[in-house]
Amino acid sequence: xxxxxxxxxxxxxxxxxxxxxxxxxxxxxxxxxxxxxxxxxxxxxxxxxxxxxxxxxxxxxxxxxxxxxxxxxxxxxxxxxxxxxxxxxxxxxxxxxxxxxxxxxxxxxxxxxxxxxxxxxxxxxxxxxxxxxxxxxxxxxxxxxxxxxxxxxxxxxxxxxxxxxxxxxxxxxxxxxxxxxxxxxxxxxxxxxxxxxxxxxxxxxxxxxxxxxxxxxxxxxxxxxxxxxxxxxxxxxxxxxxxxxxxxxxxxxxxxxxxxx
Amino acid sequence: xxxxxxxxxxxxxxxxxxxxxxxxxxxxxxxxxxxxxxxxxxxxxxxxxxxxxxxxxxxxxxxxxxxxxxxxxxxxxxxxxxxxxxxxxxxxxxxxxxxxxxxxxxxxxxxxxxxxxxxxxxxxxxxxxxxxxxxxxxxxxxxxxxxxxxxxxxxxxxxxxxxxxxxxxxxxxxxxxxxxxxxxxxxxxxxxxxxxxxxxxxxxxxxxxxxxxxxxxxxxxxxxxxxxxxxxxxxxxxxxxxxxxxxxxxxxxxxxxxxxx
Numbered sequence: 001x002x003x004x005x006x007x008x009x010x011x012x013x014x015x016x017x018x019x020x021x022x023x024x025x026x027x028x029x030x031x032x033x034x035x036x037x038x039x040x041x042x043x044x045x046x047x048x049x050x051x052x053x054x055x056x057x058x059x060x061x062x063x064x065x066x067x068x069x070x071x072x073x074x075x076x077x078x079x080x081x082x083x084x085x086x087x088x089x090x091x092x093x094x095x096x097x098x099x100x101x102x103x104x105x106x107x108x109x110x111x112x113x114x115x116x117x118x119x120x121x122x123x124x125x126x127x128x129x130x131x132x133x134x135x136x137x138x139x140x141x142x143x144x145x146x147x148x149x150x151x152x153x154x155x156x157x158x159x160x161x162x163x164x165x166x167x168x169x170x171x172x173x174x175x176x177x178x179x180x181x182x183x184x185x186x187x188x189x190x191x192x193x194x195x196x197x198x199x200x201x202x203x204x205x206x207x208x209x210x211x212x213x214x215x216x217x218x219x220x221x222x223x224x225x226x227x228x229x230x231x232x233x234x235x236x237x238x239x240x241x242x243x244x245x246x247x248x249x250x251x252x253x254x255x256x257x258x259x260x261x
Numbered sequence: 262x263x264x265x266x267x268x269x270x271x272x273x274x275x276x277x278x279x280x281x282x283x284x285x286x287x288x289x290x291x292x293x294x295x296x297x298x299x300x301x302x303x304x305x306x307x308x309x310x311x312x313x314x315x316x317x318x319x320x321x322x323x324x325x326x327x328x329x330x331x332x333x334x335x336x337x338x339x340x341x342x343x344x345x346x347x348x349x350x351x352x353x354x355x356x357x358x359x360x361x362x363x364x365x366x367x368x369x370x371x372x373x374x375x376x377x378x379x380x381x382x383x384x385x386x387x388x389x390x391x392x393x394x395x396x397x398x399x400x401x402x403x404x405x406x407x408x409x410x411x412x413x414x415x416x417x418x419x420x421x422x423x424x425x426x427x428x429x430x431x432x433x434x435x436x437x438x439x440x441x442x443x444x445x446x447x448x449x450x451x452x453x454x455x456x457x458x459x460x461x462x463x464x465x466x467x468x469x470x471x472x473x474x475x476x477x478x479x480x481x482x483x484x485x486x487x488x489x490x491x492x493x494x495x496x497x498x499x500x501x502x503x504x505x506x507x508x509x510x511x512x513x514x515x516x517x518x519x520x521x522x
Contacts, residue, residue, distance in 0.1 A: 012479055014298045015496060016289030017449070019282065023303070028277030037275040038310070040303035042284070049299070056317075074463030074480060075470065113489060114458045122460040161482075188276070197375045199383040202335030209336065218273055218306075219335060228374060235276060 002181040002237075004035040005057040008042040009050055009069035009079050010160055022068045022165055029169065033177045034184030034237060035064055045070055050082035054155070058086065062153055063180055069160030071143040073122040079157050080146060084130035087150045097127035097135040097144050104142040139167045147172075154180060187244045188235045191252060193259055196221075196228040205232065208254040214238075215251040263325075263442040263498075265296040266318040269303040270311055270330035270340050271421055283329045283426055290430065294438045295445030295498060296325055306331055311343035315416070319347065323414055324441055330421030332404040334383040340418050341407060345391035348411045358388035358396040358405050365403040400428045408433075415441060448505045449496045452513060454520055457482075457489040466493065469515040475499075476512040 006026055012018040023040045030037050039057070043049040050070070057065045070079030084091050102119055109117040126143045129135070136145030138159065145168040146157040156173065158165040195201045198219060205217045215236045222229045234251050238244040267287055273279040284301045291298050300318070304310040311331070318326045331340030345352050363380055370378040387404045390396070397406030399420065406429040407418040417434065419426040456462045459480060466478045476497045483490045495512050499505040 011477065012481075012494070013285075014288055014301065015292045015449070016285050016287075016298075017494065019285045021280065024274075024277050024280045026277075027275055031276045037277075038305055040275065040301075042301035044299055072463075073460035075467040076479065120460055120464075122463050188278070199334035199381055199386075202333075202383050203381075206336040216272065218337065220273070233273070233278065 002034055002036045002184060003060060003062045004030050004037045004064040004066070005060065005062045006030075006037060006040045007050065007053045007057065007065065007067045008040065008160075009045060009067060010042070011044050011076075013042050014044055022160065022162055025162070025166065026066055026068070026169070030064065030066070030177065031186055033174070034181035034186055035177065036237070038062075045076040045078055047078045047082045047085060050079055051085045054082060054086035058150060058153055064177065065153060065155045067155070067157045068165055071126065071146070071157060071159045073125050073143070077125075080129060083133075083146070083148060083155055083157060087130055087148065087155070089130040089132060089148075091128050092131050093124070094127050094129040094133065094135055097129060097146075098124065100135060100137060100144050101127050101142060104138070108142070136168050136172045138164055139171055140164045144168075145172070182239070184237050184239060185241050185244050186235070186237045187241070187248055188233060189248050189252070190231050190233045191255070192222065193230050193232060193255070195230050195259065198230060201230050201232070204255060204258045207258065208251055211254055212247065212251040215247050217251065217255075263295055263297045263445060264321060264323045265291050265298045265325040265327070266321065266323045267291075267298060267301045268311065268314045268318065268326065268328045269301065269421075270306060270328060271303070272305050272337075274303050275305055283421065283423055286423070286427065287327055287329070287430070291325065291327070291438065292447055294435070295442035295447055296438065297498070299323075306337040306339055308339045308343045308346060311340055312346045315343060315347035319411060319414055325438065326414060326416045328416070328418045329426055332387065332407070332418060332420045334386050334404070338386075341390060344394075344407070344409060344416055344418060348391055348409065348416070350391040350393065350409075352389050353392050354385070355388050355390040355394065355396055358390060359385065361396060361398060361405050362388050362403060365399070369403070397429050397433045399425055400432055401425045405429075406433070443500075445498050445500060446502050446505050447496070447498045448502070448509055449494060450509050450513070451492050451494045452516070453483065454491050454493060454516070456491050456520065459491060462491050462493070465516060465519045468519065469512055472515055473508065473512040476508050478512065478516075 006023045013020045027037045041053045070077045105117040108114050133148040141164040148155045218233050267284045274281045288298045302314045331338045366378040394409040402425040409416045479494045
């Protein structure tokens with residue numbers, strides 16, 4: 001089982017003010033690491049909403065849950081409270097995270113980005129974690145990422161600022177996630193058919209998917225108008241590259257022999 | 262109550278192959294029409310997953326649920342089956358939709374886009390609706406949109422191809438949704454503060470939000486480095502423009518009087 005879910009926290013996405021690109025970036029990486037993203041949820045900056053999605057993802061037996069957003073020092077940053085609530089854990093000051101936050105404010109004050117390195121209560125808030133959670137250093141900003149095991153599920157909480165999220169993910173998580181998903185191999189291949197009619201191709205794909213059941217097929221038009229052509233993207237996961245490639249090749253042959261000459 | 266939820270259907274989004282921009286487009290429009298988008302869910306092309314999200318959205322007493330994707334003629338287009346399952350309705354051929362689909366294939370054949378206007382079973386599939394659903398004409402493609410009332414909830418199923426989704430939405434739904442949300446007014450305003458430290462601004466916004474409780478405040482940095490400045494976006498909804506504007510103005514004054522000189 002390599003099920004993964006992504007929870008995006010932020011009202012600015014629900015009003016349409018901000019286009020969420022974090023979940024797309026994460027989905028690509030998690031898929032490439034062998035995970036199977038089955039669900040993305042975007043919710044408001046409210047403890048109950050975030051906690052509800054976390055509970056759903058835990059109930060779904062996800063191996064990995066990644067949250068983005070809601071880790072900063074302001075009143076509407078509530079993700080960690082929701083993680084603690086969903087996991088049934090108290091919140092407590094994480095000394096390592098407090099050192100990290102202090103270090104970041106000292107550095108940013110020294111560089112002249114901000115006025116004072118005093119650790120106010122709202123800055124300290126970024127170091128208050130669900131009990132037992134680990135800190136993931138943020139190479140770019142002030143809010144550390146948070147890593148918590150709940151049974152067999154790994155919950156990662158990352159900031160919503162894309163460059164901070166990406167930096168934490170790539171600095172701390174690649175090896176761990178590869179191991180989590182048993183380093184399964186993911187392959188994707190796209191072919192272009194000589195068909196322009198989705199309903200006709202659909203019948204072919206339907207047959208092929210029954211025959212090669214462990215390759216996922218998806219069709220889409222490449223462009224509209226007189227010269228519309230349908231592409232098919234084949235995706236498969238497995239334990240070794242050769243076997244996954246072979247399966248995809250088999251599905252391609254099965255499609256090609258059914259296409260008109 | 263003007264709660265709205267969006268359900269995006271498509272495996273290509275969960276693998277990261279496609280960036281979903283439909284939910285952002287819809288969120289902006291629904292917000293502007295007075296709706297309150299509280300949740301977006303992205304799920305795989307599986308009846309159970311889609312149905313699960315629909316049931317959650319119905320349980321949340323949403324006034325509006327919009328689905329995108331999964332309406333076409335191929336085996337992985339399962340959205341309408343999921344809508345029927347969630348609503349406890351059988352599927353049946355919608356004669357008006359069948360006429361529409363026939364007309365589209367006749368037109369596209371005449372124009373030379375496709376070879377034949379024969380209505381095969383997979384084409385007919387696009388006209389099989391949950392019992393009692395209405396057809397929404399698709400001005401661009403072949404799959405019609407679908408509109409179904411379930412109690413007080415309006416479920417709209419739109420295609421995943423962005424230009425088809427947008428065309429159906431703007432052709433058929435603006436007036437209906439305005440009425441659904443009681444034509445509430447939505448206003449959004451962004452101001453730039455003279456602060457660069459989010460934790461300091463957070464304390465100010467916390468106080469202002471307690472004082473002007475019906476305006477939502479959200480801060481974000483405009484750029485990083487030496488000259489970082491924080492913006493505040495204020496959003497509010499109400500029944501008339503003057504009152505909503507006044508509330509936003511009041512919140513702005515409350516913020517400004519707390520900022521350093």
